Amino acid sequence: MTRFLFSLILLASISLSAQQLKSPSEFLGYELGTQFTRHHEVVDYYEYLAESAPDRVQLTVYGKTNERRPLILAYVSSAENLANLETIRQEHLKDTEGAGNSSKAIVWLSYNVHGNESVSTEASMKTIYELLTKKSSYLENTVVIMDPCINPDGRDRYSNWYNQYKNTPYQVDPNSKEHHEGWWSGRSNHYMFDLNRDWAWLTQIESQQRLKMFNQWLPHVHVDFHEQGVNSPYYFAPAAEPYHEVITDFQRDFQVTLGRNHAKYFDANGWFYFTKEVFDLLYPSYGDTYPIYNGAIGMTYEQGGSGQAGLGIVTAIGDTLTLKDRIAHHFTTGLSTVEVSSQNAEKLNQEFREFHQNKDFKYKSYVLKGKKNKLDALKSLLEKHNIEYGDLTSGSYKGHSYGSGSNGSLSINKNGMVVSTDQPKGTLVKVLFEPNAKLSDSLTYDITAWSLPYAYGLDAIASTSAIASQNTQETVPSSNIASGSYAYLTDWNSMDDARFLAALLKEGIRVRKADHPFTIEGRSFERGTLIITKGDNENKEDFIPTLQSIATKFKKDITSTGTGFVDSGKDFGSSSIQMISKPKIAVLSGGPTSTLRFGEIWHFFEQQLHYPLTVIDDEYADRVDLYEYDVLVLPDGRYGNYFNEDELTELKGWVRKGGKIIAMGGSIDALDGEKGFGIQKKKLEETENDENTPQPYKDWERERIKGAITGAIFKTKVDNSNPLAYGYGSDYFSLKLGSSAYQYLDNGNAVYLEQNTKPFSGFAGAEARKKISESLIFGIENHGRGQVIYMVDNPLFRGFWENGKLFFANAIFMVD
Numbered sequence: 001m002t003r004f005l006f007s008l009i010l011l012a013s014i015s016l017s018a019q020q021l022k023s024p025s026e027f028l029g030y031e032l033g034t035q036f037t038r039h040h041e042v043v044d045y046y047e048y049l050a051e052s053a054p055d056r057v058q059l060t061v062y063g064k065t066n067e068r069r070p071l072i073l074a075y076v077s078s079a080e081n082l083a084n085l086e087t088i089r090q091e092h093l094k095d096t097e098g099a100g101n102s103s104k105a106i107v108w109l110s111y112n113v114h115g116n117e118s119v120s121t122e123a124s125m126k127t128i129y130e131l132l133t134k135k136s137s138y139l140e141n142t143v144v145i146m147d148p149c150i151n152p153d154g155r156d157r158y159s160n161w162y163n164q165y166k167n168t169p170y171q172v173d174p175n176s177k178e179h180h181e182g183w184w185s186g187r188s189n190h191y192m193f194d195l196n197r198d199w200a201w202l203t204q205i206e207s208q209q210r211l212k213m214f215n216q217w218l219p220h221v222h223v224d225f226h227e228q229g230v231n232s233p234y235y236f237a238p239a240a241e242p243y244h245e246v247i248t249d250f251q252r253d254f255q256v257t258l259g260r261n262h263a264k265y266f267d268a269n270g271w272f273y274f275t276k277e278v279f280d281l282l283y284p285s286y287g288d289t290y291p292i293y294n295g296a297i298g299m300t301y302e303q304g305g306s307g308q309a310g311l312g313i314v315t316a317i318g319d320t321l322t323l324k325d326r327i328a329h330h331f332t333t334g335l336s337t338v339e340v341s342s343q344n345a346e347k348l349n350q351e352f353r354e355f356h357q358n359k360d361f362k363y364k365s366y367v368l369k370g371k372k373n374k375l376d377a378l379k380s381l382l383e384k385h386n387i388e389y390g391d392l393t394s395g396s397y398k399g400h401s402y403g404s405g406s407n408g409s410l411s412i413n414k415n416g417m418v419v420s421t422d423q424p425k426g427t428l429v430k431v432l433f434e435p436n437a438k439l440s441d442s443l444t445y446d447i448t449a450w451s452l453p454y455a456y457g458l459d460a461i462a463s464t465s466a467i468a469s470q471n472t473q474e475t476v477p478s479s480n481i482a483s484g485s486y487a488y489l490t491d492w493n494s495m496d497d498a499r500f501l502a503a504l505l506k507e508g509i510r511v512r513k514a515d516h517p518f519t520i521e522g523r524s525f526e527r528g529t530l531i532i533t534k535g536d537n538e539n540k541e542d543f544i545p546t547l548q549s550i551a552t553k554f555k556k557d558i559t560s561t562g563t564g565f566v567d568s569g570k571d572f573g574s575s576s577i578q579m580i581s582k583p584k585i586a587v588l589s590g591g592p593t594s595t596l597r598f599g600e601i602w603h604f605f606e607q608q609l610h611y612p613l614t615v616i617d618d619e620y621a622d623r624v625d626l627y628e629y630d631v632l633v634l635p636d637g638r639y640g641n642y643f644n645e646d647e648l649t650e651l652k653g654w655v656r657k658g659g660k661i662i663a664m665g666g667s668i669d670a671l672d673g674e675k676g677f678g679i680q681k682k683k684l685e686e687t688e689n690d691e692n693t694p695q696p697y698k699d700w701e702r703e704r705i706k707g708a709i710t711g712a713i714f715k716t717k718v719d720n721s722n723p724l725a726y727g728y729g730s731d732y733f734s735l736k737l738g739s740s741a742y743q744y745l746d747n748g749n750a751v752y753l754e755q756n757t758k759p760f761s762g763f764a765g766a767e768a769r770k771k772i773s774e775s776l777i778f779g780i781e782n783h784g785r786g787q788v789i790y791m792v793d794n795p796l797f798r799g800f801w802e803n804g805k806l807f808f809a810n811a812i813f814m815v816d
Contacts, residue, residue: 021052021132024125032126033324034311036118036159039069039152045125046074046148049132055079056132056139063209066190069152071209076131076144077104088143089217095349096218096295096356096424105142105345107338108219108296110287113196113226115154116186116307119323120225123330124148135335142342145217150206151188151195158186158307170311172320174230178310183590185307191607192599193799196224197446200285200432201800202384203603214291215386220348221297221341224287225330227306231316233272234329235302236262239288240280242440246359246427247281247292250351254297254344261340265332282439283446284431285798293428295355297348301333359430361421365467366433367397369416370458373494373555377802378456379417387425390469392416399463400435402453403731405715405760410461418467435462436761447711447737449762450800454713454733457803481551483544485534485560487572489520490551492528493727495608495802498809500554501530502611505582507546510536513814515576515723518569520561528726528814531572533564536579580813583630583660584614591618597636597665600796604808608799611812622647626654631812636665636794648676656784662811664791668742677788682741682775705765709739709772712762716751716777723814724750724780724789727806733760734777734793735801739768741775742792748780751807778807780815787815 024032027045037045050059058075065071075085081104094100109127111120124146131139138144149155158181166178173179189195189204198207228235237255259275266273279300281289291298304315305326312322341348368375369392382389392412401408421429431437432452439448453460481488491497492513504511514529537543551558564572571577585605589598605613613633616624626632632654643651648671655661663671671677718725718732725732732751736759744752753775758764764772778795781788789811795804 021049021129023129032122033322033327036162036311036323037122037125038159039149039156042121042125042148043070043072046072046128049128050074053132056082056136057128058082058085062213063205065153065206067153069156071150071152071206072148073213074128074146074148076128076139076146077142078136078139081139081143085143093218095353098353098357100353102349103141103345105221105341105348106145106217106219107142107221107341108145108147108214108217108291109223109225109334109337110147110150111225112148112155113150113224113287114187114194114306115151115156115189116158116181117225117227117305118155118158118186118307119227119303119305119326120330121149121155122323123225123327123334126327126331127334130331130335131338135338138335138338138342140342141345142338144338145219147210150210153190154186154188157184161186162310166310172312172314174308174313179308179313181307184595187307188595188599191603192595193603194596196226196287197283197285197798199287199290200450201798202381203799208384211384218294219291219296220352221337222287222291222299223334223337224298224300225334226300226302227309227326228302228304229306230304230308230313230321232302232304233274234266234304234333235274235277235279235300236333237299238276239299240277242444243281244289244293244431245438245440246430248351248355251292251297255299257344258297258299258337258340262333262336265336269332271329278445280441280445282437282444282448284428284450286446293431294425295352295427301330303329355427356424358422359426361426361430362464363399363430363434363462364421364465365463366419366429366453367392367399367410367412367416367461367463367467368418368453368458369410369412369460370456371493372415373496374456374458374802375415375417377495378452378458381452382419385425385428387419387429388423389417389419391472392418393470393472397461397463397467399461399465402435402451402460402462402760405435408461410459418469420466422466433462439763442705442710442763444710444763447735447762449711449713449735449759451713451761454761455735455801455803457733481544481548481558482560484562486562486564487531487533487560488547489525489532489559489561490530490556491526492530493526493806495805495809496554496556497530497727498609498806498813500550500556501580501813502609503550503554504532504547505580506611507550508540509543509547511580512536512572512577513580513726514570515578516570519567520563521567523559526727527721528723528810531577533572578816581630581816583812584628585612585631585633585812586614586616586624586626586629587633588621588635589615589617592639592642592667592670593618593635593637594666597794600794600799601633601635603799604796604805608805609809626650626659627657629659631660631662633662634664634667634670637667639667639670642670643676652676652783655786655788658785660786660815661788662791662808663788665740665794668790668792671788672742677783678781679745679776679788679790680743682743682771705763707739707765707767707771709736709759709764709768710762711735711737712759712764714753714757714759714772716753718751719749722748722750722780723816724778724807724810726810726814732777732803734804735797736764736772736793737797739765739771740792741772742790744774744776745779745781745790748782749776750779751777752779753777789815
């Protein structure tokens with residue numbers, strides 16, 4: 001067959017394919033870019049393509065959202081490749097062990113992780129259609145995996161809102177309502193979490209289900225399509241500094257290769273773009289960095305628009321940016337990414353194999369010890385990432401001590417584990433466990449510290465030696481619930497214990513707590529110990545079976561005792577052995593609160609603690625009888641003078657009569673000093689030695705970060721006799737997200753920073769370190785019969801700081 005005849009046949013085949021498949025506009029019944037497509041219509045189009053071209057498109061539903069919308073993936077490739085898809089996948093994964101011989105490029109395109117950055121899903125439909133028609137040659141040696149909408153709940157929230165409020169025809173005036181979403185925008189998922197910051201922590205069901213599929217493929221290239229401010233030109237790779245030190249030269253260079261190809265198309269169209277600015281590659285939980293740490297070329301593409309742009313908007317320079325424009329830009333970079341990947345398939349496979357060879361990292365092993373339930377929580381996360389670990393039951397290990405920040409040793413006699421970098425996921429292990437990430441630049445887009453031993457509250461050593469695990473046998477907790485006992489005792493030191501208590505209270509079982517350590521029948525118990533007596537529950541007919549069932553569910557060790565007479569401490573009839581109330585919780589939403597911070601609280605109650613809460617929106621909060629509730633949670637946000645004088649008076653009266661406020665972050669400002677309660681903001685005092693000279697304008701950003709803390713870990717002191725700190729030791733590593741600081745309380749300081757503190761991990765500017773010296777982290781102010789609990793740092797941040805969550809549980813149940 002001549003080359004000319006072959007070309008004619010190929011062109012005829014492409015033409016026939018284009019005639020057979022409907023474009024997105026033809027299928028939807030409107031021109032793409034003239035309306036926002038609802039999620040079910042997007043799914044309909046992908047299903048149509050899979051039915052019409054089953055030899056080249058395979059569709060799978062990999063899960064559902066909280067609001068029951070399907071999460072789908074489309075596999076797009078040549079007929080030959082799709083017929084051998086599983087073989088291609090298996091051969092590709094062998095490359096992680098250096099044993100594969102893969103020749104196909106694997107490209108994963110992720111769209112619409114932020115629901116109101118809605119253009120990318122529209123662009124995905126145009127992209128898949130083009131790949132199946134005019135650009136099918138790219139698929140001969142490439143498998144493209146497309147997730148058309150990572151965040152369906154957020155997307156539909158935005159598209160429904162926009163369709164409700166837009167003018168007809170749409171209004172390009174940026175002052176029009178259609179360009180101004182309300183408090184709850186479409187950006188987040190159902191629980192108001194930012195899914196683009198959840199890749200590593202996996203707190204959300206969308207992330208958990210997606211990662212199962214991602215780990216089945218581990219693509220060579222991953223693109224996360226986004227939008228940014230209306231007035232920003234398009235952004236694509238290469239990324240800005242800092243790059244994490246584990247990122248390879250090839251990963252850096254290939255970003256440049258891709259960027260140059262994108263630039264070629266943008267230049268031809270006269271479109272503006274920028275590279276190497278703003279979006280760095282450090283924080284491991286993004287849709288660009290997480291794939292990089294798994295061997296991919298991970299990238300973020302940012303189109304101007306976001307939830308403000310609608311179908312069209314006038315920009316600051318007087319241009320009109322339309323949805324069609326935005327689609328064209330994402331469509332172009334998407335196709336360009338597949339094109340370059342196809343052209344470099346051999347090199348991508350070679351470098352992917354090399355990436356997964358054993359790296360010569362400084363630390364070969366991370367040794368950890370702690371409470372079993374804390375270790376189990378970490379193991380659960382590692383299993384989701386396919387990270388291997390082993391158990392340790394004895395031994396002494398030397399290395400970098402996380403507790404001291406210098407060389408030290410760690411002795412284990414039970415409840416230990418080891419995680420090695422000598423495994424296919426070794427690079428990810430280094431990134432997630434390293435004591436302190438190296439910063440090539442202190443100007444970063446996100447937090448600069450996240451080390452898992454700190455996050456999970458575990459003692460740890462980073463060792464330069466390879467440490468082998470030891471065989472262990474799972475021990476089954478002893479419930480030992482004898483029906484004739486006087487009382488049943490169990491410890492309090494983790495979220496498992498908080499969930500156990502919440503379940504008991506919901507079932508109507510009455511529980512007391514110990515406010516002092518005690519010994520009984522030869523055993524010692526700490527503050528916070530839960531005491532469940534037969535006498536308190538004698539009117540509950542199914543008391544023992546219910547207690548047994550809940551103890552089994554939460555794998556709780558229960559100690560039975562035949563007496564309330566202690567060997568030392570307080571007897572069970574003492575006023576120091578208080579009944580734990582079943583509190584009715586209210587949480588403020590809307591107005592001054594941050595959606596992200598509110599969402600963390602909402603998710604904590606419903607998906608982690610499994611305890612009911614009432615959401616009270618600020619639009620009608622002044623009409624709610626606060627005396628119907630025991631606890632009011634004020635999420636972080638921008639409150640300013642949110643509470644007027646009368647409202648503060650009412651709040652004070654409610655607290656005096658037994659109410660409890662949990663004030664978090666910025667909400668503390670609405671209560672401080674003369675405005676309400678006793679807490680006082682801390683200010684940095686200038687000294688004679690402080691520099692007071694004009695700084696060049698070009699250096700303003702560098703000067704600004706001297707007063708900033710970009711997510712750094714600090715070692716704090718803990719008063720664990722304070723009920724807010726029950727279950728903790730004498731130290732706590734807190735993730736500090738800013739330089740806001742408050743003076744010590746007159747009493748009730750549960751967790752605080754001492755003088756001349758510096759971060760154990762992450763960046764904190766010199767001026768910020770001075771400001772937070774000798775400042776409060778968590779504390780209680782008694783006010784009449786009630787309390788105000790201050791949480792300057794956020795123990796629920798993004799749902800991943802596991803060791804902080806018990807403070808919040810203590811605030812709910814232990815503080816009275």
